[in-house]
Structures are given as C-alpha cells and as structure tokens.
Amino acid sequence: MQVSIETLEGLERRMTVQIPSEQVTEAVEKKLKDLSKTVRIDGFRPGKVPLKVVQQKYGVPVRQEVIGDVIESSYQEALVQEQVRPAGVPSIDSISSEEKEDVSYTATFEVYPEVEDLQLESIEIEKPLVEITDQDFEAMLQKLREQRKGWKETRAAAKKGFQVMVDFEGRIDGELFEGGAGKDMPIEIGAGQMLPEFESGLEGIKVNEERLVEVNFPEEYHGEDVAGKKAEFTLKASKISKPELPEIDAEFAKAFGIEDGDLDKMRSDIRANMEKEKNDRLKSHLKNAVMTKLLAKNSIIAPSAMVTGEIKSLRVQAAERMNKDPASMDEASFPNELFAEEATRRVQLGLLIAEVIRKEEIKLDQAKVESAIEEMAVSYEQPDQVLNYYRQNKQARSGLESMVLEDQVVGHILDKASVTEKTANFDDLMNGKL
Numbered sequence: 001m002q003v004s005i006e007t008l009e010g011l012e013r014r015m016t017v018q019i020p021s022e023q024v025t026e027a028v029e030k031k032l033k034d035l036s037k038t039v040r041i042d043g044f045r046p047g048k049v050p051l052k053v054v055q056q057k058y059g060v061p062v063r064q065e066v067i068g069d070v071i072e073s074s075y076q077e078a079l080v081q082e083q084v085r086p087a088g089v090p091s092i093d094s095i096s097s098e099e100k101e102d103v104s105y106t107a108t109f110e111v112y113p114e115v116e117d118l119q120l121e122s123i124e125i126e127k128p129l130v131e132i133t134d135q136d137f138e139a140m141l142q143k144l145r146e147q148r149k150g151w152k153e154t155r156a157a158a159k160k161g162f163q164v165m166v167d168f169e170g171r172i173d174g175e176l177f178e179g180g181a182g183k184d185m186p187i188e189i190g191a192g193q194m195l196p197e198f199e200s201g202l203e204g205i206k207v208n209e210e211r212l213v214e215v216n217f218p219e220e221y222h223g224e225d226v227a228g229k230k231a232e233f234t235l236k237a238s239k240i241s242k243p244e245l246p247e248i249d250a251e252f253a254k255a256f257g258i259e260d261g262d263l264d265k266m267r268s269d270i271r272a273n274m275e276k277e278k279n280d281r282l283k284s285h286l287k288n289a290v291m292t293k294l295l296a297k298n299s300i301i302a303p304s305a306m307v308t309g310e311i312k313s314l315r316v317q318a319a320e321r322m323n324k325d326p327a328s329m330d331e332a333s334f335p336n337e338l339f340a341e342e343a344t345r346r347v348q349l350g351l352l353i354a355e356v357i358r359k360e361e362i363k364l365d366q367a368k369v370e371s372a373i374e375e376m377a378v379s380y381e382q383p384d385q386v387l388n389y390y391r392q393n394k395q396a397r398s399g400l401e402s403m404v405l406e407d408q409v410v411g412h413i414l415d416k417a418s419v420t421e422k423t424a425n426f427d428d429l430m431n432g433k434l
Contacts, residue, residue, distance in 0.1 A: 003078045011087065011110040011303055016094075017078050018104040019070055025100075027066045032058065067097050075107055085112045088305025110303040115355045119297040123417035125289055128424035128434050130282060132274050136426040137267075140274060141248065148255060151241035158205050158240050160190040165239035166202065170215070170231045177226060184238065201235060210236045274426075281429050283407075290410050291349055293417070294356075302347040310343035311336050356409050364405050369397070372404055 002018040036054045037047050044053070071092060079086060090109035097103050151163050158164050164187050170180030189199050201213030213233045221227040246252050250261025258266045315334060319326040356362065373390045377383035390397050428434055 001074055001077065001081075003082055005082055005084065008108075011113060011301055013084065013086075013109060013111055015078060015082070015084070015090075015107045015109070016104065017071075017074055017107065018102050019074055021100055021102050024063075024066060024070055024097075024103050027070065028059075028063050031062050031066060035062065063097075063099070067095075067103060070103065071095070071105055078107075086110065087112045087303035088309075110305055112303065113301045113351060115298055115300060115352065115359075118355055118359050120294075120356070120360075120413055120416040121418075123290070123293045123297055123413060125286070125293060125414065125417050125419045127286060127414075127419050127421050128282065128429060129421050130278055130424050130426055130429050132271065132278060132426050137271060137274065139427070140270060144270070145245040145248070145252075146243075148246050148252075150244045150246070152244045154240055154242045155207060156240065156242070158189060158202055158237065160203065161188070161243055163188045163241045163243070164202050164205065164237050165241075167236045167238060168233050170233045172226065172229050172231045177231070179223065180226075180231065180233075198233060198235075201233070202237070205235070205237045205240075207237055207240055210234065278426060278429065285429065285434060286414070287407070287410050290413050290417075294352055294413060295345065295348055298352055298355075300348050300351055302344045302351070306347045307340065307343050308336075310346050311339045314339040314343055353406060353409050356412065357405065360412055362405070362408055362412055364401055365408060368408070369401055369404050372400060 001020070001023075004016045006014040006016075008014055032051060032054050035058060036049050036051055039049055039054060039058070040046055041049050041053060041057065044050075075090065075092075078084075086109040088110055090107040092105055092107050094104075094106040096105070154162075166185050166187055167183045168181065168185065170177060172180075187193050187199065187202065189202050191199075193199070195215055195217070197215045198213060201211060201215075205211060211234070213235055215231050215233055217223070217226045217229050217231065219228040246255075248263065250263070253261045253263050253266040256266055256269065258269070315329050316326045318334070318339075319329045373387060374383075376390075377386035380386050390400060424434055
C-alpha cells in the first residue's frame, strides 16, 4: 500500500492511497468461494455451484463490496502509518478501480490542530475574594420576605410596587388589535409584566379612574403585527393593593422547612445556602476567566467539521429552551451564523483542554469524582439513590468524570498562572457584575 499526503489550506489534508490489484483480486476470489457454498442458483444443488457460474452472476457486486471494504480498512491503516489524526469524516473521491489495475482513491479531511508551545504561565487571573456581610444577610432576608409577600387592598393612589387590577383596551390607528384587551388583569407596577410605558401609566391611578396611555412597541417585539407600532391603551383600575411583607417569625421559618419554627436554625440554613451559592458562583466565575485567558493566550484553529457538529448541538439546545421541535429549527429559520461564534469557541476550548490534559499529564482523580457525587447527593431527599445511580450508571458517571477532569484542568492552570486577589462584594458576584 502506497500513501502520500498533501497539505491543503489550513487544517485540510488530501491523502492518496494506492492498493495493489493482487490484494483486491484475492479478497474478491475468497468472497466468491465463500458465496458458492451458500448461494442458490437454479439447476445446481446448494454448495455445488461452480465458481465460474458464481463469478458470472455475482462478480461485479462482490468486487464493488470488496473495494468498499478495502477502502475503509486501508484508510484506517494509512492514518496509523502516517500518524495523522483526522477531525471528522473524510470525503472519499477519485476512486480508480479498474479490474487488474491497482485500486487508488483520495481522502480529503481536516486534522486536529497542534499547539506547539502551550502558554499557561503567562496567564493572568484576577480572583475575587467575597465575604458575606451582615448587610448581605439582611438583604437576603428582605428578598425572601418579598418573595412571600401578600396584598392588602387600599384606596390610596397606585405607585411603584403596588398591584393594580386593571381593565384595558389597546388600539392601533383607532382599531382594536388581537391580544390588546384584558379584564381584571393584576399588574405589579415596576415588575416588568408589561411594557414600561404601560406600567408607568398606572402610577398615581386611583380605583375606578380611567386613563389613556400611549405605548410604543419595540421593533423587536415578539408580536409581529404590533412590532414597531404605536398603540393607545384605555386603562381602568378596579382594585389597588399594596404589598404586605410577612413577619420574620415561627410561621415564616416553617415556610422554609423548619418544622419547629426555630428562627436560629432558619438563619443558619439561609446563611449556609448563601455560602454555597457564593462558592458555586465563584467557581463558575473563575472557570470562565481561566477559559477566556487560556483561549486568548493560545491560538488554535477550530476544524470546520467539528464546528458544524457543535452548531447542530447548540441548535438542539436552543430548541429545548424554547420548547420547540429541533426539526423545526432549520438553517433557513435559524442560520448557522447565530451559533457559529459560540460553537467555534467551544470547539477551540475543548481542543485546548485536551492539549493541557495531554501535555501536563493530568489524570482523573477518582477521589474527587466520589466527593462530587456525595456533594450532589446531599441536596436530594434520598441521597442513597443518587449515590447508587452515579456509581452504577456508567454513562452518568462518565459525564460527571468529564466535569471533574475539567475542574482539575482549571485548578492546574490556576497553579501555573499569575493570580492576584481582589476584594469584591456578594451582590456584585451574584448579579454578574464582577
């Protein structure tokens, strides 16, 4: 077998493979002999069909089948021989398969990119240091109270934070439009349930008062019939309520699963949850920072075949988020360009992470996998079931192992990188402002 490889543009390679005709002929003859033992042809007993008859009847399709098998096996042998790592399925063409002549073909494919000099020490990372203060804790208590707030009817004028029961009719160019009317609709002013102009038009309104409010629908509004248009809404308040926050007492504690209403236990649990959320968010923030810097410091080309595959995955994920059938999200409706940038980044990072693992000889720490399983199980009502699931389900465990190995890569890079610490506050961390 003769093999030659030509470097094309970027990562693309063209490999030409030539296979001796004798190898193909021998394989064809063997297949025909095997076939003669089982084939049924009128006039001959099973297993007694002459080889020449079998060759006349099945010679062409058998030769085509053999050539397909030879191309498949020789392609893999050629890759090993030339020490080439293809990224994606090859395009096989220029097949020459005339009888009694050598079989030759070309395979065009992309290869995995190589990172000659992996840069880790030059990475600079700013690591936030966050402490949960008493002020942060009290703000969380207030937020939890607001999440469980009730409403008390009032005769006062409505203001931000109040709930207005409103009847409304909307018109564009004097005509009612679909979806533009409602009755006894509870709207909390400032909560973003409706467009800002609609909600602000309710500020100061009183019970049974009627108002006319202009609302400009944004160009990107989800309703195509009204997007970019101006509407006039007639609003009438039938009821106004002000928020009532629950007291922090035993009943409040019971709402958080503290059966005996112990306020100290409730406060302890809330602070523990805040610590967990803080640590999870810090871990995510650091990981994102490390990956961004890893990509910035190490240039790598993403094979187009891998990017195309990642685009398909992102399209399916987008469909799931939108509760749509992935088949309905075709390229005409959702062009590849919408996903290309993120897909390229994911492929590049995946390749770089693999390079870090290979060159830095990072091995999966099974103890960390077990710790991750146990940490995950704690948050469930029946942790033993979770433990057994991940310990017995190879596919589920494999996914978790990949995440743990990626975390090990992040930790390894942080050990190599230049890390500076900077004090940050809890609120900025939780709201993505770091």
